[in-house]
Amino acid sequence: MPISFEDLRSSMVADQLVQRGIRDPRVLDAMSRVPRHLFVPAEAVPLAYADRALPIGNGQTISQPYMVAVMTQALALRGGERVLEIGTGSGYQAAILGELAREVITIERHPELAETARVRLASLGYQSISVIVGDGTAGDVGVPYDAILVTAGAPRVPESLKAAVADGGRLVIPIGSYGHQELTVIVRQGDALVESVHESCVFVPLVGRQAWPDS
Numbered sequence: 001m002p003i004s005f006e007d008l009r010s011s012m013v014a015d016q017l018v019q020r021g022i023r024d025p026r027v028l029d030a031m032s033r034v035p036r037h038l039f040v041p042a043e044a045v046p047l048a049y050a051d052r053a054l055p056i057g058n059g060q061t062i063s064q065p066y067m068v069a070v071m072t073q074a075l076a077l078r079g080g081e082r083v084l085e086i087g088t089g090s091g092y093q094a095a096i097l098g099e100l101a102r103e104v105i106t107i108e109r110h111p112e113l114a115e116t117a118r119v120r121l122a123s124l125g126y127q128s129i130s131v132i133v134g135d136g137t138a139g140d141v142g143v144p145y146d147a148i149l150v151t152a153g154a155p156r157v158p159e160s161l162k163a164a165v166a167d168g169g170r171l172v173i174p175i176g177s178y179g180h181q182e183l184t185v186i187v188r189q190g191d192a193l194v195e196s197v198h199e200s201c202v203f204v205p206l207v208g209r210q211a212w213p214d215s
């Protein structure tokens with residue numbers, strides 16, 4: 001019998017996520033459900049559940065499943081949150097967030113990627129996810145969010161994003177050099193921002209007013 005996408009997804013969750021220490025059952029559940037093969041270009045479908053990032057066009061990538069799980073787990077979502085993602089890319093991470101939170105706003109600087117993700121998410125029935133075209137570091141991103149996830153590598157934490165974290169809320173962002181970052185988690189406790197540094201990662205650059213310049 002041929003291996004189904006569902007089988008590949010189960011193996012991905014067991015071998016790449018559970019074995020490496022992802023424990024949040026809601027995150028594991030969401031990643032067992034979302035059809036990752038529908039978020040990659042046709043030529044990449046055979047590799048959709050592989051342990052790696054994949055190209056999605058415009059020089060961008062859909063992140064490795066493990067990194068999606070680590071970042072999502074770090075947000076500690078319980079279901080009622082309003083979440084902001086910077087870096088829609090394929091829309092896969094937004095779909096995972098959509099499974100776990102009340103509302104997701106996701107911003108993408110490449111209009112073509114944003115449009116593809118918007119159509120894809122709508123066709124999969126994700127009504128609580130809004131895709132916006134723009135620079136997610138350009139300034140005011142609206143009322144405070146319970147959780148903010150940046151899925152591109154930044155040289156520092158953009159001030160506008162720090163300001164947009166609600167009290168008790170979290171900001172997860174890869175911080176470091178152009179080619180190598182550390183996953184950084186910031187929790188707001190009143191006026192204080194408590195920062196912790198987690199694992200190493202490699203993301204495409206966050207390009208924008210409060211990030212890397214467009215080269």
Ligand code: SAM
Pocket residue numbers: 060061062063086087088089090091092093094107108109110113134135136137151152203204205206207208209211
């Ligand atoms: N979350 C995506 C997914 O699930 O496919 C993967 C994101 S990809 C690693 C990073 C994305 O961030 C790219 O699509 C890139 O165009 C976008 N990006 C980079 N800088 C940005 C900015 N300032 N504002 C919005 N999007 C940005």
